[in-house]
Amino acid sequence: MKSLVIGANGQLGHALVRSLSTLGTVVAATRDGERVGGGRCEAVDLADGAAIGSLIERVRPDVVVNAAAHTAVDKAEQEPDVAFRINAQAPAAMARACARQGIALVHYSTDYVFNGGAHRPYTEADPTDPLGVYGESKRAGERALAESGARYLVLRTAWVYGLHGHNFLRTMLRLGAERDELRVVDDQVGTPTPAWLIADTTAAILEKGIQADGIRHLTARGQCSWCDFAVAIMDEATASGILPRKPRVVPIRTSEYPTPARRPAYSVMDVGRLEQEYGLELPDWRDALSRTLAPQAAP
Template sequence: MKSLVFGANGQVGQALLHSLAPLGAVVAATRDGELVGGGRCESVDLANGTGIGSLIERVRPDVVVNAAAYTAVDKAEQEPDLAFRINAEAPAAMARECQRLSIPLVHYSTDYVFDGRGHRPYTEADDTDPLGVYGESKRAGEVALEESGARYLVLRTAWVYGLHGHNFLKTMLRLGAERDELRIVADQVGSPTPAWLIADATARILDQGLKSSGVRHLTAQGQGSWFDFASAIMELAVASGRLARRPALVPIATSEYPTPAHRPAYSVLDTAGLRAEYGLELPEWRQALAATLA
């Protein structure tokens, strides 16, 4: 199986290059045609949309996996056009070409399509209501795939972190080494999910073949706040010798850490549908964190 991976330099993209390799050839695509680890790859700028269809037609993959996204949640409030070009218009162009060539498309979305006012894990059938531009643009991408006629799978995930790029885990490890005290938001609840888990699950899904088109939820199991996540990071980092000592963690409210974009207060996703359809076993988020640090 030949896979074409857009966004190969991102957190999930880099993990996909490893996870998809056992299934066959993997063709990477980045904005500048260079890979973070060195080497050249396909080049395509999703911000202007040109070249997406021609790249897919030239490569003729067995599956397209779109791990590219505009993820600067706060900056999106000032750059809505760019966010929509990358998160909605680019996936729409991919879907059109995939539909024309009968190629399945896997695309990633986010918990930010929900307003966070719920009190139980969101299912795929729940109404969406994004709070900001980022969530709106990602929901528009979902709708574009739904309306394209292509064979597709949207995997909504949340609180993504990993070994590469900018993310909460790396920030906490850096700040934990620099400061004696950290103030961490404690009233936003979600499911921290490592990039490798998303990539490994994607590979297992593709190895079986897409069983249906639609939206499915993919996160680690369980839930916790950012404060819980930070606490677990510090505990494991000290135990493994990554940090010499644990800084004091102070729980704060979202109102004490204002940001340009509103975040959903509760964004736990129900993964039962995906687990049942593909027989996936997803680890509890603390187990996944321990595996990541190891």
């Protein structure tokens, strides 16, 4: 199988290149044609729909895996045109090119398509209602794929973290080494999900073959607040020797940490349908964190 990974320098793209290599050839594509850590790869401008189509036509992969996204939630409020161009228009161009050539497309979406008002895990059938530009742009990307005629799978995920790129885990580890006390929001609930789990699960899905077009939810199991997640990170990091001491983590409310974009208060997603269709057993978020921070964990 030949896979084209678009957005290969991001935290998810980085993990996908590793995971998908077990299935065959992986062609990486980044904005400037350079890989983080060195080396050349394909270059693609996500603002240029024609260039996206030309890349797919020239590489002719068996599957396109789009890991590129505008994920700066607060910045999206100030630059909605950029957010929609990357999160909606670029995936639409990929889907059109894939439809023309009979190529499957895997794309990633977000828990931010929901408004956070639920009191039980969201299913794929629940109505979407984004609170801000980021969620709106990702929902527009989902709709573009559904209308394209391409064979596609959208995997909605949440609270993505890892040892590569910019994310909550790396921020907490940095601050935990610098400070004696951390103040972390405790009234937003979701499911921390490591990039390696998303990438490995994507590889498992592609190895079996996409069962049906549509949207599926892919996160770890369980739920916690950001504060709970921070406490777990400090526990694991001190136990494994990553941090020499454990800082105090103080819970605060969202209102004490105002941001330009509103966040869903509850964004846990039901992963049962994905597990059933592909014979998967996704780990609890705590177990996934332990594996991420294990001494033998891949960088």
